[in-house]
Amino acid sequence: MAGRFALADRMALIDASGIRKVFDLAATMKDPINLSIGQPDFDVPEEAKREAIDAIARGFNKYTQTQGDGPLREAIRGIIASEFGWGADYGHLVTSGVSGALVLAFLALLNEGDEVIIPDPYFVMYRHLVNLYGGVPVTVDTYPDFRPDPARIEAAITDRTRVLVLNSPANPTGAVYTQTELEALAAIARKHDLLVISDEIYDAFCYDGPFASIAPLYPNTLVMRGFSKTYAMTGWRLGWCAGPKHVIEAMTMLQQYSFVCAPSMAQAAGVVALSLDVGPYVEAYRRKRDRVVDALGESFGLIRPGGAFYAFVPAPQGQTATEFVRKAIANNVLIIPGNVFSAADTHFRLSYATSDDKLARGLDILRSLA
Numbered sequence: 224m225a226g227r228f229a230l231a232d233r234m235a236l237i238d239a240s241g242i243r244k245v246f247d248l249a250a251t252m253k254d255p256i257n258l259s260i261g262q263p264d265f266d267v268p269e270e271a272k273r274e275a276i277d278a279i280a281r282g283f284n285k286y287t288q289t290q291g292d293g294p295l296r297e298a299i300r301g302i303i304a305s306e307f308g309w310g311a312d313y314g315h316l317v318t319s320g321v322s323g324a325l326v327l328a329f330l331a332l333l334n335e336g337d338e339v340i341i342p343d344p345y346f347v348m349y350r351h352l353v354n355l356y357g358g359v360p361v362t363v364d365t366y367p368d369f370r371p372d373p374a375r376i377e378a379a380i381t382d383r384t385r386v387l388v389l390n391s392p393a394n395p396t397g398a399v400y401t402q403t404e405l406e407a408l409a410a411i412a413r414k415h416d417l418l419v420i421s422d423e424i425y426d427a428f429c430y431d432g433p434f435a436s437i438a439p440l441y442p443n444t445l446v447m448r449g450f451s452k453t454y455a456m457t458g459w460r461l462g463w464c465a466g467p468k469h470v471i472e473a474m475t476m477l478q479q480y481s482f483v484c485a486p487s488m489a490q491a492a493g494v495v496a497l498s499l500d501v502g503p504y505v506e507a508y509r510r511k512r513d514r515v516v517d518a519l520g521e522s523f524g525l526i527r528p529g530g531a532f533y534a535f536v537p538a539p540q541g542q543t544a545t546e547f548v549r550k551a552i553a554n555n556v557l558i559i560p561g562n563v564f565s566a567a568d569t570h571f572r573l574s575y576a577t578s579d580d581k582l583a584r585g586l587d588i589l590r591s592l593a
C-alpha cells in the first residue's frame with residue numbers, strides 16, 4: 224500500500240520465514256508425521272511449572288528490573304564465573320528468549336553497511352535481523368561437513384566486518400564445534416578485532432562429548448543462552464546474554480524501550496530450572512539421533528550430527544531438496560527444505576524431537592522415497 228499507510232522501506236528487506244510456509248502446508252495435512260518442529264517434544268519439568276504457578280499465586284506478576292530479577296541474575300553470574308572465568312568486568316542481561324537477545328544485540332551494534340559473518344547453513348533469524356538493522360549478512364559456505372573452516376571464514380573478512388556469529392550446537396545442521404575449531408576461530412576474531420556472538424541455545428544437547436564455548440577463549444564474546452530448548456519453555460520467552468559490559472549496558476537500555484523485561488513468572492521458574500538435571504532428556508535425544516544416523520547414514524550420506532535435535536540430510540541424487548520435500552509431504556512426512564536456511568537447496572532438515580514411534584515411521588517413509 225502506498226501513501227500514508229505505506230510500510231517502512233526496511234520491510235522489503237525481509238520475507239515470511241520459509242518455515243512458516245511449511246507450517247501452513249502442514250495445517251492442510253491430516254495427522255502428518257511432523258519432523259519439522261524446532262522445539263522439544265517433552266514438556267516443561269514439573270518443578271519449573273510449579274514454581275511458575277506459585278510465582279503467579281504469590282503475586283510475582285509485575286515488571287521486574289529491566290536487566291532481570293535478582294535470583295536469576297545471581298544464577299547467571301555463577302554460570303559465567305564458573306564456565307568462562309568471567310568476573311565483575313562482564314555484564315549480563317535476562318532477555319525474552321535468545322530471539323530477544325539477538326534483536327537487542329544487532330540493534331545495539333550495527334551501523335549501516337557493517338558486515339556480519341554467518342556460517343551457511345544458518346538459523347534464519349540472523350540474516351533477517353542483520354538486514355533489518357542496516358547491516359550486511361556475509362554468509363560463509365560450510366558444506367559438505369558443516370565445519371567452520373578458519374580459512375574460508377577469514378577470507379570473508381573485510382574492513383567492514385564487525386561481528387562473527389557462531390551457533391554450536393547448530394540449527395539446522397546439528398554440528399558441534401570442537402575445542403580446536405573454537406581456538407582457531409578465536410584467533411581469527413582476535414586478529415581482526417571482531418565481536419563474536421555465540422548462540423549457545425542448544426548447549427545441553429551434545430551427544431559425543433562435553434559442550435565447549437568460545438567464551439573462555441575470547442573476551443570479546445557475547446554469549447546467548449536460553450531456556451526454550453533445554454527446559455522446553457519455548458512459550459515462556461526466557462533467555463540470557465552475557466559479555467562485554469558496554470554492549471550489555473546498551474542492550475539493557477534498548478530492552479527498557481522495547482521488551483521492558485522478560486516475563487516475571489518465567490524468570491522465577493528459570494531459577495528452579497537451572498538446578499534441574501536434564502540428563503535423561505538428553506539421553507533420549509541421543510538415542511533418537513543414533514536412530515536417524517542408522518536409518519539415513521548410508522542411504523542418504525548423512526554426516527553424523529553431534530548435537531541439537533536436527534539432522535541436515537542430503538536430498539537423494541538428482542533432486543533438489545524442495546523437490547524431495549514435496550514428495551515427502553505427499554507421503555505425509557513433514558521436513559524442511561535446506562534453502563530455508565541456506566543459499567543451497569541440496570539438503571533437508573529433519574527434527575527428531577518427536578516420539579520414537581513417529582520418528583520410526585517417518586524414517587521408514589523417507590528411506591522408501593530415496
Ligand code: PLP
Binds near residue numbers: 461
Ligand atoms: N537460536 C537458535 C539457533 C534457534 O534455533 C532458536 C529457536 O529455534 C533461537 C535462537 C530462538 O530461541 P528462543 O526461543 O530462546 O527465542
